[in-house]
Amino acid sequence: MTDKQAGRDEYASLDATAQAALVRSGEVSPLELVDTAIARIERENDTLNAVVHERFERAREEARGELPEGPFRGVPFLLKDLDGFSAGDPFHGGNRALAEAGYIAPADTYLTTKFREAGLVILGRTNTPEFGLMPSTESLAKGPTRNPWNTAHTAGGSSGGSAASVAAGFVPMAHAGDGGGSIRIPASACGLVGLKPSRGRISMGPEVGEAWGGLVARMALTRTVRDCAAILQAVQGPMPGDPYAAPLPVRPYPEEPGAPGAPLRVGYTTRSPDPSIATDAEVVQGVERTAALLENLGHHVEEACPAPWTSTRFFEETMDHFMTAYGVWTASELDKLGHMLGRPVTEDDVEPGTWLIAEPGRSATAMNYFAAIEFFQQGSREMASFWADDGFDLLLCPVIPEPPPPLGQFHDPENPLAGLMRSSQIVPFVAPFNISGQPAMSLPMHRASSGLPIGVQLVGAAYREDLLLRVAAQLEAAAPFEFLTSL
Numbered sequence: 001m002t003d004k005q006a007g008r009d010e011y012a013s014l015d016a017t018a019q020a021a022l023v024r025s026g027e028v029s030p031l032e033l034v035d036t037a038i039a040r041i042e043r044e045n046d047t048l049n050a051v052v053h054e055r056f057e058r059a060r061e062e063a064r065g066e067l068p069e070g071p072f073r074g075v076p077f078l079l080k081d082l083d084g085f086s087a088g089d090p091f092h093g094g095n096r097a098l099a100e101a102g103y104i105a106p107a108d109t110y111l112t113t114k115f116r117e118a119g120l121v122i123l124g125r126t127n128t129p130e131f132g133l134m135p136s137t138e139s140l141a142k143g144p145t146r147n148p149w150n151t152a153h154t155a156g157g158s159s160g161g162s163a164a165s166v167a168a169g170f171v172p173m174a175h176a177g178d179g180g181g182s183i184r185i186p187a188s189a190c191g192l193v194g195l196k197p198s199r200g201r202i203s204m205g206p207e208v209g210e211a212w213g214g215l216v217a218r219m220a221l222t223r224t225v226r227d228c229a230a231i232l233q234a235v236q237g238p239m240p241g242d243p244y245a246a247p248l249p250v251r252p253y254p255e256e257p258g259a260p261g262a263p264l265r266v267g268y269t270t271r272s273p274d275p276s277i278a279t280d281a282e283v284v285q286g287v288e289r290t291a292a293l294l295e296n297l298g299h300h301v302e303e304a305c306p307a308p309w310t311s312t313r314f315f316e317e318t319m320d321h322f323m324t325a326y327g328v329w330t331a332s333e334l335d336k337l338g339h340m341l342g343r344p345v346t347e348d349d350v351e352p353g354t355w356l357i358a359e360p361g362r363s364a365t366a367m368n369y370f371a372a373i374e375f376f377q378q379g380s381r382e383m384a385s386f387w388a389d390d391g392f393d394l395l396l397c398p399v400i401p402e403p404p405p406p407l408g409q410f411h412d413p414e415n416p417l418a419g420l421m422r423s424s425q426i427v428p429f430v431a432p433f434n435i436s437g438q439p440a441m442s443l444p445m446h447r448a449s450s451g452l453p454i455g456v457q458l459v460g461a462a463y464r465e466d467l468l469l470r471v472a473a474q475l476e477a478a479a480p481f482e483f484l485t486s487l
Contacts, residue, residue, distance in 0.1 A: 179212045
């Protein structure tokens with residue numbers, strides 16, 4: 001490939017499946033794909049601040065060598081600087097103390113190993129808010145990641161660096177994690193496909209059994225549904241010592257897009273579970289447009305939502321218990337930070353908001369935390385009745401109740417409480433399914449009048465990623481996802 005050809009970035013518009021096909025056919029080498037991706041990052045990352053650790057020369061060495069014969073052999077990829085290690089690479093989690101200490105990860109997580117076994121070539125790591133606590137990627141350690149569609153706006157969080165990287169065409173897909181919307185929110189903000197898999201679908205080991213009491217799931221952000229299906233197939237499945245595991249799919253996930261199936265019963269809502277939050281009219285339009293499209297595809301669509309959704313008391317109790325558990329989990333993260341630094345953590349080592357969240361966690365009793373987990377488990381059963389008892393196959397709803405907001409609203413060191421309160425306004429549609437452990441997916445189905453993407457969310461019963469992928473592919477074919485082809 002000539003320099004002139006590289007400058008045109010002819011591979012940047014291709015998804016990972018198409019790039020891998022070029023490698024298999026011999027039309028392009030892994031090194032050519034890697035060099036093209038690196039050139040694009042070097043040209044545009046100063047504007048977006050999406051990639052915070054580079055491993056370009058190591059990636060080139062790997063691309064020249066014998067890569068595994070996986071489904072994505074030779075395709076460039078980025079890891080999030082959170083949600084798992086890559087051996088010998090920096091790991092900072094958006095934290096200034098780890099950055100100043102120059103912390104290096106000791107080993108790969110199981111998921112990183114599976115990414116490598118799929119043939120992916122890791123170019124570096126992407127930006128994240130400190131410990132993934134905010135729905136916008138703006139840390140004191142690394143600065144804000146900017147949305148490629150409008151650099152004054154957030155790319156979402158906590159996987160905002162990965163989302164911006166895929167949306168800008170740095171790589172066709174990138175690693176992401178989701179403890180309260182952190183895959184789906186960035187997917188919505190950047191016009192991508194973002195699947196949060198079922199609890200236990202992808203191993204969290206070996207460094208942890210579960211994260212945030214089981215709320216965290218890990219996967220990737222992709223350009224297309226077929227990429228999402230293929231990478232899920234490549235990395236799913238239990239590993240030794242996992243505390244629990246999702247049942248294996250009946251058939252490989254890549255067979256779901258385009259597979260025949262009976263019409264499904266789909267409930268949809270634009271009503272926020274938080275009664276104090278109104279859903280923006282343009283978000284409502286995106287959900288209603290998608291509902292009409294599903295009906296045109298032959299599905300049975302009606303306005304409906306899970307019973308807990310309409311209970312103000314249930315929402316208030318959920319928030320009370322969530323803040324207890326959230327504080328405990330954050331306090332635990334600071335204990336882990338201390339082990340990584342080799343010394344006790346002080347208030348100066350973390351952002352003011354992080355310290356504020358951890359404070360109630362330090363004072364919570366074991367009984368407080370146990371009560372929160374018990375409440376989540378009971379609430380999950382009530383949520384699941386929408387699928388198990390009411391007979392719905394899918395729920396359609398917003399991802400976030402507004403278009404991607406401007407940067408600067410979520411991170412005020414002088415008033416960290418304001419940032420936390422603003423964050424709570426973004427997550428009411430997504431966090432319930434971290435609690436229940438169900439698979440949920442953001443799809444780029446709409447644009448705001450400003451041109452910014454607006455995603456819609458499909459939610460399935462536990463372990464029904466197959467239905468999500470099948471219906472997502474139908475929507476993709478009926479109204480091709482337009483965002484990345486026009487950026």
